[in-house]
Amino acid sequence: MGPLLDRLSADLQEASAELRDLAHGIYPPQLAQYGLETALRAVAQHSPLRTTVRAAGIGRYPPEIEINIYFCLLEAMQNAIKHAGEKATVTIDLRDEGGLSFDFRDDGDGSSPERIRSGHGITNMYDRLGAIGGTLTIDTSPGAGVHLHGEIPAGTAQGTPPCGK
Known part of the structure; x- marks a missing residue:
């Protein structure tokens, strides 16, 4: 019975990895088009938390930049929905000032930095930004919400200007 269970376990792990790879490969239509x-x-419109997105002057970027930042911020939203508390608010600021950067803030319950850094979601965010030459910093403490700052250097994040610029 041991070898059969071992084989089933290996098959399940392989299927999970394939499903994860497939999910990471799905490009949201609104992201692709707009x-x-x-x-x-x-995403903000459908969030159960009041969410504000500020992004004046942001143009288009290579698909690998857009998809990784999109999924990084989607992960941050999911974490806020799960952990920040139902009355929390979220603000996302996107800027292009010699490189693309974002600040994600929630005014929720916060946590210890060690606890947040040990989570799979944060690991995924670090990996996504690292894959495109970016960095992620975290600022949080119990009762003080969460602030994530992501930065993609200018040489990596070559965007096109928004219409009219």
């Missing part, structure tokens, strides 16, 4: 700002505003 870009990061519009796609994040659509």
Whole structure:
């Protein structure tokens, strides 16, 4: 019975990995058609938390930049929904000032930095931003909400200007 269970376990792990890879490969239609700002505003509209997206002057970026930042911020939203508390608010600021950066803030319950850094969601965010040459910093403490700052250097995040610029 041991070898059979071992084989089933290996098959299950392989199927999970394939499903994860497939899910990471799905490109949201709004992101593909309209870009990061519009796609994040659509997510914000459907969030159970009051969410504000500010992104004046953000253009389009290479698909690998947009998808990784989109899923990084989606992960942050999911974490806020789960852990910040139902009355928390979220603010996402996107800027292009010599490189693309974002600040994600919630005014929820916060946590210890060690606890947040040990989570799979944060690990995924670090991995996503690292894959495109970016960095992620975390600022949080119990009772003080969460602030995530992501930055993609200018040489990596070559965007096109928004319409009219």
